[in-house]
Amino acid sequence: MTTRDAVRARGRRPGGEDTRSAIIDAARKSFAAKGYDKTSLRGIAREAGVDPALVHHYFDGKAALFAETLDVPVNPAELIERITTGDVDRLGWRIVETFLGVWEPAERRDALVALVRSSMTSEEAARMLREFLGREVFGRIAASTGAPDPQLRGALAASQMIGLVVARYVIKVPALAEATREQLVERIGPVLQHHLVDRSPGPE
Amino acid sequence: MTTRDAVRARGRRPGGEDTRSAIIDAARKSFAAKGYDKTSLRGIAREAGVDPALVHHYFDGKAALFAETLDVPVNPAELIERITTGDVDRLGWRIVETFLGVWEPAERRDALVALVRSSMTSEEAARMLREFLGREVFGRIAASTGAPDPQLRGALAASQMIGLVVARYVIKVPALAEATREQLVERIGPVLQHHLVDRSPGPE
Known part of the structure; x- marks a missing residue:
């Protein structure tokens, strides 16, 4: 029923x-x-x-x-607004900070893990996640910077965040499962900055 | 039988x-x-x-x-040897290049996807993958550089590569599924370099 x-x-x-x-x-x-x-x-x-x-x-x-269908009482549009407002030189760090702030509470983390997990075995779930991330999250964030190749940049940023979720919460790689939020912001912030904003492909 | x-x-x-x-x-x-x-x-x-x-x-x-149990006829020790031999300033790029060179052929990619997928739903598979990556792959690579925090660095590098596999092959985020190997080496090489080698936590 x-x-x-x-x-x-x-x-x-x-x-x-x-x-x-x-x-x-x-x-x-x-x-x-x-x-x-x-x-x-x-x-x-x-x-x-x-x-x-x-x-x-x-x-x-x-x-x-x-x-809401994921039982996560956050408004993605508000979060994206908060992330894309402010100094573009700190964009990467803001994303990791905001993301961890929203998802670290255990009950939300469970919903996130369930979503990622089901996207690995169900094409329907994979499509939902792919379209949602592309349309509402990383697509918007990447478009906000004016950097070239926003779709590839957004997808690369998504790959680092998906990998963080999988390694920290699902596979539970010890050093990542035990890392503090501050450590993750410090280490992964520059990666998102690189993927989304940096003009040169690398430090050289 | x-x-x-x-x-x-x-x-x-x-x-x-x-x-x-x-x-x-x-x-x-x-x-x-x-x-x-x-x-x-x-x-x-x-x-x-x-x-x-x-x-x-x-x-x-x-x-x-x-x-061999994964039906992947490669010798991890040889690959790691190849990756860790050579200029440490190019380590990140060599990892992505070697990884994609080994895993891009369709039959090996299927084995990789099967492993990652099963690690999402089975604690046994997650433990195998976690221990193997830590002991034989990213543990060794991170230890080879002499940089501080090798375990956290190795785990962060693993998170980017796991995220790449999930986003490109499983969730199939279009921009990543369509990216060329060269694009991925160029974009993700510096990320692994940052995670594994760079002394400062970020560009600032």
Whole structure:
């Protein structure tokens, strides 16, 4: 029985928390079935049996709704705004700092690990993650700098962050699992800076 | 029926290809059950029912045997030797070049992807990969430079390479899946150089 069915079975009109849950439920199905890019808020409203205006009432856009389907109560658009506002010379460090700030609490980390893990074995999950990261996260960050090759740069930055998640939380390489947040910001900040901003391909 | 059983069932003495297969079979089981570090060549010989000298006859050490269990006919010790010999100022680039040279052929790439994928869902596979990378690959490379914090440096370098494999071959982020080898060497070489060798934590 889905949340929506449950709402109906109890004979209540969708409203408040029930409507919210029905929308998240419909969104989760749609992202999994169609991927991130092809999912629309209108389609989610239809699937949830609610007015599209209600979706906009409860959620600040598609990225925020996507985060809700992962049980992560953050608004990606706000985080990206925070990351891309400020000195571009510190962009790489801000990304690592923001990322770890959001994801280190255990309950969010579990959601992140579950997402990365399922993207390794399910083409649907891989597509969701790939499209979401490209469209809402690293695509936006890379585009904000004006550096050439934003797509390749964004993808390279994503590769370092995905590798950090896998090595620290999943494979649990000891030195990385034990590293402090400050150490990671200090060591990985310059890597994201290099991938996203530096004009020359390397230090030589 | 295992390879060893097959050898016996056919009434032949272990020898040549049969012995070789029996050893690989026993090694695969032992690495999965005990992890990389606690597996010994002596224990593998016992499990395979052959003289330990035969294991040394067929395989150039534990790392080479581990590679065989992954169906990857490379000798890690030789690759590491090749990587760590030469100008330390080019170490990062040599790693990416060597890594891609070995792993890009489709049949080896499949073995690599299978290993990374299984390490995401199986603690046994994660432990094998973690111990192998730490002991035989990034541990040795990091130790070769004389830079401080070799364990953290090796783990950070591993995180970038794991992220590259996941983003390019598994999640298939378009810009990375389509990048040429030369582009990857140019962009990721300096990152490994930074993680492994650079004294200052960043460009500032």
